[in-house]
Amino acid sequence: MIIKTTLALFSVFIISCGPMQNQSAGDENNSSEMEAKKMIAEGYLAGKIIYSNIKDDCEYTIQLESGERGIYYVDPVNLKEKFKQENQPVWVKYNGLRQMNRCNKAIPVEVTSIVNRTE
Incomplete structure (x- = not known):
């Protein structure tokens, strides 16, 4: 629970510290930020699906991504087939x-x- 809360707060901090957007791209970027x-x-946590064909991986x-842990990986034991696409950006909740x-x-x-998450 503490980790999820920390991740959520860190994600909000990172998003709020992002660069200022120019007006011409404002609508699309505001939509993504919202x-x-x-x-x-x-x-939810922002993530990306990673595929590996390495033995024992x-x-x-x-x-x-987490502030204190940097980039880390989770192994979704129940990932649905439609999400098994390399580099697919997702929003995820997990236990x-x-x-x-x-x-x-x-x-x-x-x-x-x-x-699915839009980038």
């Missing part, structure tokens, strides 16, 4: 699982909600 603020407020992970890791770089999680 979507990001809304999703973060709802408890998780086939699909979600790359997330940690108390089970052995399936690979070294990621912790196993159960995805509770996932949606």
Whole structure:
């Protein structure tokens, strides 16, 4: 719970510290910023689907970013087929699982909600 709260607060901080947008791109950028603020407020984390075909590695992970941890990966044990696309940006909510890791770089999680994210 503390990690999720910290991640949400850090994400809000990063978004609010972004560069000023020029007026010509204002509508599209404002829409993306509004979507990001809304999703973060709802408890989602911004991530990106990563594919690996390396032996003993998780086939699909979600790359997330946290202020204190930097970039880190979670292993979604219940990722739906439609989200198994390399570099697909997503919004994700998950619960940690108390089970052995399936690979070294990621912790196993159960995805509770996932949606496509526009960049």
